[in-house]
Amino acid sequence: MAxxxxxxxxxxxxxxxxxxxxxxxxxxxxxxxxxxxxxxxVHNTVMSVDPYMRGRMNDVKSYIPPFQIDAPLDGGAxxxxxxxxxxxxxxxxxxxxxxxxxxxxxxxxxxxxxxxxEAAPESSYLSxxxxxxxxxxxxxxxxxxxxxxxxxFVSGAAGAVGSLVxxxxxALGASRVIGSAGSQEKVDRxxxxxxxxxxxxxxxxxxxxxxxxxxxGIDVYFDNVGGDHLEAAISRLNTxxxxxxxxxxxxxxxxxxxPAPRNLALAIGKCLTLRGFVVGQYADVSPEYRERxxxxxxDGTIRFDETVRDGLxxxxxxxxxxxxxxxxxxxxxxx
Amino acid sequence: MAxxxxxxxxxxxxxxxxxxxxxxxxxxxxxxxxxxxxxxxVHNTVMSVDPYMRGRMNDVKSYIPPFQIDAPLDGGAxxxxxxxxxxxxxxxxxxxxxxxxxxxxxxxxxxxxxxxxEAAPESSYLSxxxxxxxxxxxxxxxxxxxxxxxxxFVSGAAGAVGSLVxxxxxALGASRVIGSAGSQEKVDRxxxxxxxxxxxxxxxxxxxxxxxxxxxGIDVYFDNVGGDHLEAAISRLNTxxxxxxxxxxxxxxxxxxxPAPRNLALAIGKCLTLRGFVVGQYADVSPEYRERxxxxxxDGTIRFDETVRDGLxxxxxxxxxxxxxxxxxxxxxxx
Numbered sequence: 085m086a087x088x089x090x091x092x093x094x095x096x097x098x099x100x101x102x103x104x105x106x107x108x109x110x111x112x113x114x115x116x117x118x119x120x121x122x123x124x125x126v127h128n129t130v131m132s133v134d135p136y137m138r139g140r141m142n143d144v145k146s147y148i149p150p151f152q153i154d155a156p157l158d159g160g161a162x163x164x165x166x167x168x169x170x171x172x173x174x175x176x177x178x179x180x181x182x183x184x185x186x187x188x189x190x191x192x193x194x195x196x197x198x199x200x201x202e203a204a205p206e207s208s209y210l211s212x213x214x215x216x217x218x219x220x221x222x223x224x225x226x227x228x229x230x231x232x233x234x235x236x237f238v239s240g241a242a243g244a245v246g247s248l249v250x251x252x253x254x255a256l257g258a259s260r261v262i263g264s265a266g267s268q269e270k271v272d273r274x275x276x277x278x279x280x281x282x283x284x285x286x287x288x289x290x291x292x293x294x295x296x297x298x299x300x301g302i303d304v305y306f307d308n309v310g311g312d313h314l315e316a317a318i319s320r321l322n323t324x325x326x327x328x329x330x331x332x333x334x335x336x337x338x339x340x341x342x343p344a345p346r347n348l349a350l351a352i353g354k355c356l357t358l359r360g361f362v363v364g365q366y367a368d369v370s371p372e373y374r375e376r377x378x379x380x381x382x383d384g385t386i387r388f389d390e391t392v393r394d395g396l397x398x399x400x401x402x403x404x405x406x407x408x409x410x411x412x413x414x415x416x417x418x419x
Numbered sequence: 420m421a422x423x424x425x426x427x428x429x430x431x432x433x434x435x436x437x438x439x440x441x442x443x444x445x446x447x448x449x450x451x452x453x454x455x456x457x458x459x460x461v462h463n464t465v466m467s468v469d470p471y472m473r474g475r476m477n478d479v480k481s482y483i484p485p486f487q488i489d490a491p492l493d494g495g496a497x498x499x500x501x502x503x504x505x506x507x508x509x510x511x512x513x514x515x516x517x518x519x520x521x522x523x524x525x526x527x528x529x530x531x532x533x534x535x536x537e538a539a540p541e542s543s544y545l546s547x548x549x550x551x552x553x554x555x556x557x558x559x560x561x562x563x564x565x566x567x568x569x570x571x572f573v574s575g576a577a578g579a580v581g582s583l584v585x586x587x588x589x590a591l592g593a594s595r596v597i598g599s600a601g602s603q604e605k606v607d608r609x610x611x612x613x614x615x616x617x618x619x620x621x622x623x624x625x626x627x628x629x630x631x632x633x634x635x636g637i638d639v640y641f642d643n644v645g646g647d648h649l650e651a652a653i654s655r656l657n658t659x660x661x662x663x664x665x666x667x668x669x670x671x672x673x674x675x676x677x678p679a680p681r682n683l684a685l686a687i688g689k690c691l692t693l694r695g696f697v698v699g700q701y702a703d704v705s706p707e708y709r710e711r712x713x714x715x716x717x718d719g720t721i722r723f724d725e726t727v728r729d730g731l732x733x734x735x736x737x738x739x740x741x742x743x744x745x746x747x748x749x750x751x752x753x754x
Contacts (some may be wrong), residue, residue: 140686147658147688310684322515323482332684342680349645349667351483351695353474360686 087125090394091116093156093186101140103407108141109400114156117190119169124179124193128419131184131396132210133403134244136310147362158187160215161373162199162206163419173198180209187396187419202282211244211414212388213377219363220248220306221373223328224256227361228280228304232257232325235298237317239263240333242270242280242307244388244414249306250279251386252321258304262297264290266409273412277387291316301404304328315345321356329360331404336407391414420609422460422502426451427731428491428521430573435476438742440730442474444735449491452525453589458513459528460502463754466519467495467545468738469579470643473671482697495550497534498754499543513542522731522754545725546749548712554698555583555641556708558663559591562696563639565661567592570633572652574598575643575668576617577605579723584641585614586721593639596631599625599648603745608747612722626651638721639663643671650680656691664695671742714721724748 090113097110119125137159140151151157161184165177168195179196183189199209212218223245224230227365236253239244241263250261263282272355273281281297293300294316303325305317310332317327351358380386391411393402399417406415425448432445432723454460470492475486486492496519500512505528508514514531518524534544558580559565571588575581576598585596598609598617609617616632629637629651640652640659645667652662686693715721726746728737734752740748 142629149688314683323509329684329687332687335684344681344683346679348649348679348683349664349694351693352664352667353697354695354698355482355700356695358683358686360689362688365690394742 089116090114091186091188091292094367094396094399095156096141096151096153098153098338100138104138104400104404106400106404109157111397116188119190120157121166122170122194122197123168123190124165124170124173125167126161126163126179126181126183126189126191126196127166128161128184128187128189130162130207130210130417131204131299131399131417132215133406133415133417134159134215135331135336135407137306137332137403138407139353147364151405158182159184160210161189162209163189164190165196168193172300179204179294180214182261185396185399194341197314203378207390207392207414207416208388210416211247211390212381212386213374215363216244216247216414217377218253218366218370218373219245219311219330221377222363222366222369223306223330223361224253226305226366226369227328227330227359228306228326230256230258230304233259234303235260235262235322236304236306237262237264237294237298237302237320238306238308239285239317240311240331241265241274241279242389242412243308243409244411246308247274247277247389247413248386250274251277252380253304253306254278255380255385260298262294262302264293264309270412273389289316291319294320299326306330307332309333315347318345318347318356321354325354327356329358333407335382393417395419423523424451426521426523429731430491431476431486431488431506433488435473439473439476439735439739439741441735442466444492451523454502454504454525457527458503458506458525458528459500459508459531460717461496461498461516461518461524461526461531462501463496463498463519463522463524464543465497465545466734466748466752466754467550468734468741468743468752469494469524469550470666470668470671472738474743482699484607493517494519495545496520496524497544498524502726503528506522511686513541513550513710518743520664520731520734525588540748542725542751543716543723545751546725547583547716547721550698551579551749552583552712553701553705553708554580554598554665556712557698557701557704558589558641558665558696559584559639561701561704562663562665562694563641563661565591565639568594569594569638569656570597570635571613571639571641572597572599572629572633572637572653572655573641574648575666576609576614577724577747578643578744579746580665581641581643582609582612582724582748583721585609586612586642587715588639589613590715590720595633597629599628599644608724620648624651626654629655636660641665642667644668650682653680653682653685653691656689658689660689660691662691662693664693668742678718685706693703726750728752730754
């Protein structure tokens with residue numbers, strides 16, 4: 085088979101104001117660059133859409149540069165190497181890399197990692213064995229410094245990161261794990277996954293739901309949401325409690341400054357720690373995590389869900405639905 | 420001289436709503452209890468008024484119980500032992516203890532610490548060698564984990580804690596120390612004390628003043644204030660920046676929930692840590708601090724200011740003035 089010379093890809097047509105819409109994205113076909121020395125050509129088979137991508141659609145300096153208008157989006161993807169000018173990676177190998185949102189990608193071999201698609205489904209390298217899993221593990225062990233016996237609360241608990249946070253916390257000896265999610269179906273799923281308690285945050289004030297679920301307070305809050313969840317958690321945290329600030333999805337589409345936790349000063353008397361993180365800073369934890377995760381997967385300690393859409397042309401809608409919480413577990417697009 | 424049988428003291432007459440007034444306090448004369456075994460009678464010579472006392476005037480559960488209506492207030496004080504039924508502390512010794520707001524106090528000897536009034540003025544045991552000094556040191560070294568070369572910003576910088584934060588930060592190798600205070604006189608004093616930059620937060624938006632004073636950002640923020648100072652600091656903090664949350668004097672007299680930092684979600688991408696503390700949890704650091712502070716005092720590395728009022732009857736006004744920022748350095752009442 086002759087190597088393709090073109091790829092379909094999704095470009096950023098305009099910056100979303102508030103919630104993204106179809107019009108912010110453009111499906112286009114472009115020529116592929118010629119393969120240079122040390123480069124590989126990958127046929128992507130599955131790509132990731134993640135909440136953090138919303139932040140990159142704004143023209144704001146952050147820990148990663150913003151997406152550029154008229155340039156293709158990027159993000160995690162898995163695919164098969166179909167051409168190679170690298171001595172490190174051969175045709176036929178499966179890799180995970182950072183050039184999603186397109187069907188074919190040309191990139192330096194050192195920016196791809198070979199995966200073992202026999203050991204685990206290739207999509208798992210975008211979820212439990214990939215960035216979301218490492219995020220959950222780093223947040224619990226390095227940021228929140230979770231200890232055995234802690235009561236752990238996680239928001240966005242039915243999401244890719246959240247569902248792993250709860251299960252990993254149990255595996256690490258949490259005495260009680262509480263999750264919040266946005267539908268009764270998700271709540272039911274969390275209880276199946278071994279959460280001790282779960283609530284639908286749309287059923288009433290988060291503060292009340294959390295108090296009922298955590299009568300003795302909480303020690304760790306893994307925050308994927310911000311807003312009223314963070315405020316409620318600060319009220320419920322015990323002395324020396326810790327917050328891993330991972331995401332603030334409640335705020336990603338806000339066009340004005342959003343409410344901050346009005347009770348933040350409670351952190352003084354309660355000796356709380358709030359610590360933000362981005363998983364890219366903790367790549368060194370990856371080998372440790374992959375080894376433990378492999379064990380947890382093998383013995384059934386952790387399970388993971390996927391919500392899969394088909395076709396590159398549906399990737400923008402998958403992303404929009406992700407921000408609205410339409411997924412249970414990892415939202416993926418099969419290409 | 421026969422030991423006194425009565426003492427004047429200040430009781431809480433009513434709980435302040437917002438800013439405290441004279442009417443919330445009552446000067447009264449009460450009988451002293453008889454001295455029990457192991458107890459001492461102390462003639463207080465100087466007492467402390469501190470911002471944290473405002474919180475104890477509300478009927479709110481916190482890290483220390485609230486003051487009770489019609490009961491005497493308490494807080495740090497220094498005095499001379501004039502009667503003793505303790506084998507540990509003798510008549511004539513000077514002690515620091517927790518029963519201020521009164522002229523004479525009866526207490527168990529184990530709740531007093533003997534001080535060396537030859538080595539340092541007795542009032543210094545309520546400021547640089549006492550709780551404010553330890554607070555500054557713990558906040559920098561244990562909470563903010565200040566490193567050599569850090570740029571450090573402190574609010575309330577002309578106060579008892581703040582002025583020591585700046586000087587100790589310099590002593591510990593900060594590359595630049597910035598302070599905010601509420602008058603030009605205080606700003607001038609900070610520069611005399613060795614701050615690299617200082618600004619009057621009443622001169623304009625804190626965000627603008629801080630940006631001008633810290634063009635390369637800050638690494639550590641020691642927060643005595645909360646509110647817009649905290650928001651400005653979050654904007655200026657560099658990646659892996661740290662906030663020691665020590666106080667929120669801007670909010671102590673608020674009758675409604677006060678604005679929280681609307682930019683708190685920046686903590687995620689910048690990997691910030693915000694950590695609250697109360698110095699009482701770090702009493703074990705005291706010997707280390709006292710040893711270092713003695714050296715810094717001896718060689719002139721750190722200096723400290725006092726604002727002294729005279730007479731127990733003026734203690735409530737001293738406290739009210741403290742909350743309004745009338746002090747430079749430690750606010751004390753000589754009895």
